Amino acid sequence: MPEPSVAAATAADALPKTYDPAGTEARWQRIWEESGAFHADPEAPGEPFCLVIPPPNVTGSLHMGHGFETSLIDTLVRFHRLRGRNVLCLPGTDHASIAVQTILEKQLRAEGSDKRDLGRDAFLERAWQWKRESGGRIVSQLRRLGYSVDWSRERFTMDEGLSRAVSEAFVRLHEQGLIYRGEYLVNWCPASGSAVSDLEVEMKEVDGHLWHFRYPLSGAEDGAADGQPTHLEVATTRPETMLGDVAVAVNPADERYRHLVGRTLVLPLVGREIPVIADDHVEAGFGTGCVKVTPAHDPNDYAIGQRHGLPQITVMRKNGTMNHHAGRFEGLDRFEARRAVVEALEAEGLLVKVEPHRHCVPYSDRGKVPVEPLLSTQWFVRTEPLAARCREALERQQPRFVPERWRKVYLDWLTDIRDWCISRQLWWGHRIPAWFVISATDGRVCDDTPFVVARSEAEARAIASERHGPDVVLEQDEDVLDTWFSSGLWPFSTLGWPDAGSADLQRWYPTTTLVTGFDIIFFWVARMTMMAAAMDPGGAGEPWIPFRDVAIHGLVRDEQNRKMSKSAGNGIDPLLLVDRYGADALRFALVREVAGAGQDVRLDYDRASGASATVESARNFANKLWNATRFALMNLGGETPASLGRPDPAHLTLADRWILSRLARVNAGTAERFAAYGLGEAAKGLYEFAWNEVCDWYLELSKRRLNPAAELRGEAAQRAATDQRTARQVLALVLEQLLLMLHPLMPHLTEELWHGLSGAADDRLLALQRWPEPDAAAMDAGLEARFAELIAAIRVVRNLRALAGLKPSQPAPVLFITGRPELADVLMRAEVDIALLTRAPSVQVMDPAVARARPASRALAGVSGELQVVLPLEGLVDLAALSSRLEKDLARAEKEIAQLSGRLANPKFVDRAPEAVVADCRASLAEAETQAQLARERLSGLS
Known part of the structure; x- marks a missing residue:
């Protein structure tokens, strides 16, 4: 040696004097990747542990939420790898149809162009170029954070394999009768020009108005002299939609209007006669008790219209402008039409009043504009049969939610569920695998077989040719699928499904854990379980729920406890902090700030x-x-x-x-x-x-x-x-x-x-070692408790030395007084260490009886539990100056006691002040009394 x-x-x-995070992290990221340290082998031993990461959208770069989620996931993955599990952590990115197309169309507008100018093929090439740039940037950022994923298995939701899985899923759902095409009221986003699902709608509370209008009763002028009503008064927050009204509804039990049910009204500005109907949906006590019914522009009105067989009149185009049914208002933007309609009604004397009204307006989460409920022919998934199977699995704790409280949120979504509109009027995304059959004679869609659903155009052509002959003409549906459709397949499409022979699928499905935020429990978690319920990826008789556990995490909040977001302007690029402090520091800070599973994290940041x-x-x-x-x-x-x-x-x-x-x-x-x-x-x-x-x-x-x-x-x-x-x-x-x-x-x-x-050597990695087995024989709770008392005793000595004003190198003897033999034993066995750590030339441990028999000396004393600590000071410090300082401390504490006691003795303060303020006052009084008592005891020791 x-x-x-x-x-x-x-x-x-072996180690430089100072730690260089940038150099160290880059070096090990390169070594891990070049050595294939995290490459997963389905044939390797060990219990499987699989986690597929929530794929970030290829919309630019990561935000702090991604940094937080990455830190949580990689901590779990590395732990289970150290525990000897056969780990697969699979990375990937999501194509994010609406978000990416919105970005690209904004770029085109800035260039004075439009997607129609480019054409679909050129637009898609531009989208793929964006994906290569944005996706590459995101992957680079994930690598910087130290993600221990198998990069050789990186997936993208529009990869060839995953696209094949999407087509297969669509065909199977259609074959099971779970996909259909029909005209329904959907949430239409005029900004993106596409339908959006209910979950892509954000309700925002806004300050608006409630307009009250008169709808004249047909022939009312004949009964006016008899005191009969000449009109009904309705109130609305959306006057522009009244042009599509087809009825006015009242509650059947409302005595004010029961006799008018069956009569007709003249729709103002339009002149069309519409009926007065009775429907239980109307609340008699709300407003005037009369509700305008516009089935083509409101989901509740749509339901009323279905019950009463009312027509549906759409008065708006998909770009948010009024159509020919709007008459003289045709061509106006919907908000311009709102002002024009109000002005026209006022001019005709039909405006009763306008009231300020704060209410909720549905906004497109992506387009950032109010959505418009519109009738549209779309593709839908029947969700109730799938949700029912998921509810049954949940009764068996499949999946298990951590924290458990999120289980109810998931169940609530599955219990009151609507069919899922899966078609989007976009170009970027998975094009719907359905082909319309066009008649060779008149160029129209065939009535008997309007479309063919197939895995490919060749398969669709074969099916259509068998039905219509070899000269059949096919046109693929222009729409693409909702991004969440492909994301719903993520836990098994990434493992090789629908290839049942996939070694990855056989080894690692169902996956072990899903780590995700609470805000996408239905967007994503429920969609994945419902898709798995329909596909049975593991095979008949095998577990089908795609993950054993769902670990829900919270949000990253700023120093003012606000949710971080781009719109709020308080987001943080995680790489800014990585560059300054290192990835490990950021990761540790984020994880350490988690108060408990599922809790939000607060991260301070000085933007200057x-x-x-x-x-x-x-x-x-x-x-x-x-x-x-x-x-x-x-x-x-x-x-x-x-x-x-x-x-x-x-x-x-x-x-x-x-x-x-x-x-x-x-x-x-x-x-x-x-x-x-x-x-x-x-x-x-x-x-x-x-x-x-x-x-x-x-x-x-x-x-x-x-x-x-x-x-x-x-x-x-x-x-x-x-x-x-x-x-x-x-x-x-x-x-x-x-x-x-x-x-x-x-x-x-x-x-x-x-x-x-x-x-x-570098080829032997800590990341691939085994977690050490704890030495149970070494555990000694009693020793730990006694040693904690020893540490507390040394702290008291140091505090007393500081109070006395001793210099760090100045020696001073220490006396410990305790009646507990086991504590005395620990102190005596540690005398040499205590002396070194407290600069004590001598350390004595005494029984209280022996200590009382000793001659008194001037000293400072402190207490730690059942131990008295004495620091003799004769000849070491200016005792008069120390006494003076302690007397000032005592006077200050007594003054504070008097002030606080006076406040608490005042009934007005105790009864009227907030409970927290009173409690704080009592706590301050108790602290002041403790400080006063300490000062008195120390003065007594010096006297």
Whole structure:
């Protein structure tokens, strides 16, 4: 073995003096990828663990929500890999039809062009180019975060294989009678020119108006003299749609209007006669009790129209302008038409009043404009049969939601469910695999077989030719599928479905865990379970629910607790913080901030300086680990954990036994937390153990033994050598296991430090090691409790020294007084360590009876639990000055006590002030009384 000085110099070279996150992270990302460290093999041993990442949309770059989700997922994945599972973490991206097409059309408008000018093929080529650029940028960002995914299996929702899965799913759903085509009222987004699902609609509360209009009764002028009503008054927030009214509805039990049911009204501005009908949907006590019915422009009115067999009159085009049914208002934008209609009604004396009205308006989540309910022929999925199967599975806890409260949200969506409109009037996306059959004689769609659903055009042609002859003409549907249709297949299409022989599908389906946000439980989670219910990807009789667990996470919020978003202008590019602090610091900061599974995370960020105190704290933790490992390397005599071996229990000191007990307990607890998705709790626990117990206490306690006095000879030198080796063995063991446990959270840093500690070559990776088994025999709860008391005692000594104004190097004796034999034993066995850590020339431990018999001396005293700590100060400090300072502290505390007591004695304050303010006042009083008592006791000790 080399001489200690040479070994220390060699070890110091293994790690630079300062930690460079950028260089370290880039190096290990390259090594991991080049070595294929995370390539998954279906033939490899180990229980399968599969997680397919939620695919980011190829709409630009990642945001902090992606950084948070990536940190959570990769922590789980790396932990289970260390536990010996056969892990597949599969990456990919989503084509995001509406979002990407909106971006591209905005670009074209800026260029003075339009998608129609380009044509479909050229537009799609531009979209693919955008995907290559945006998708590549996103993948690069994910790599920067240290994602331990199998990049060889990277998927895109419009890859050839996944597109084949989409066609197969569509055909199967159609064959099962679960896909149909029909005219229904849909949410139409004029901005994107497409239908959007209910879930792509965001309800926004806005300040608007409620307009009251008179609808004249037909022939009312004949009965006016008899006191009969001449009109009905209706109120609406959307006057422009009244041009498509087909009835006015009242409640059948409303005595005011019962006699008018069956009469007709003259629709203002149009002149069309419309009936007065009775329907239970109308609330007699709301407004005037009369409701205009416009089935083609309102979902509730549509339902009323279906019940009463009313016609449907659409008065608006899909671009948001009024059509020919709007008469003189044709061509106006819907909001221009609103103003024009109100003005026209006012001119005819039919406007009763206008009231301010705050109400909810549905907005397109993508187009950012109010949606328009419009009648449209679309493709739909019958969801109830699929939802029923999902509800049955949920009764068997399939899937299991973490936290469990999100199970009800998922169930609620599945319970009150509408059919899913899956067609979108876009070009970018999976084109619907349906072909219209065109008559060769008149060029019209055949009535008897209007369309053919098939996996390919060749298959569609074969089916159509068999029915209509070889000269049949086919035209594929222009529309594309809702993005969530392909995303709903993600857990199994990425594994090779519909190829039942796929080794990946057989090995890793159903997947183990889905990590996702609560905001897409129905958008995505329910869509995936319903698609799996229809497809049975695992085969007949096999589990079909696509994931065992659904781990729901919260949102990333800013320092003011606002949700981060581009629209709010408070979003943060995660790479800005990665560049400043490192990926590991950002990852650790985000995970550590999680208060509990599913909770939101608050992340501070100074937009002027680009600094984040939260992430900086995590970077400081990384530096602490770096320095601790460098300290170890310079004190291990050139050896490694493997060459040093395990320590002999007979040679362990009290501090050794304590830290090994803590190590075993933290190991077991961390593994339990990781396995139960308690990632935030695991991060906090490891931080406390590493910083406070290992670095602040054990390293300090081991320094004396790691560097014995050179002048020792004989038996003393031999004992010191044994102590030194034992300290080295314990230190190496603790650090090695600590780095393994921290690896899922801080992979780059721990990989670098582990290689420095172990001396392993680059082809031997920490990421592929095994989680250490906790040493149950080392756990000693009683010792841990007593050692915690020892640490508390040393803290009290240090506090008393600071209060006395002693210089750090100035010696002062310490006296401990306790009647507990086990505590006294620990203190006496640790006398040498206490003396070194507190600069005490002498450390005495006494029974209270013995202490009382001693002559009194002037001292400061403190209490820690059942232990009294005394710091004699005779001849060490200016006692008069110290007494004066304590008297000032006492006076300040007594003044505060008087003020607070006076407030609490005032009944008006106690009765009228907010409960929290009163509670805070009482807490402040209790603290002031404690401080006053401490000052009195310390003054007494000095007198």
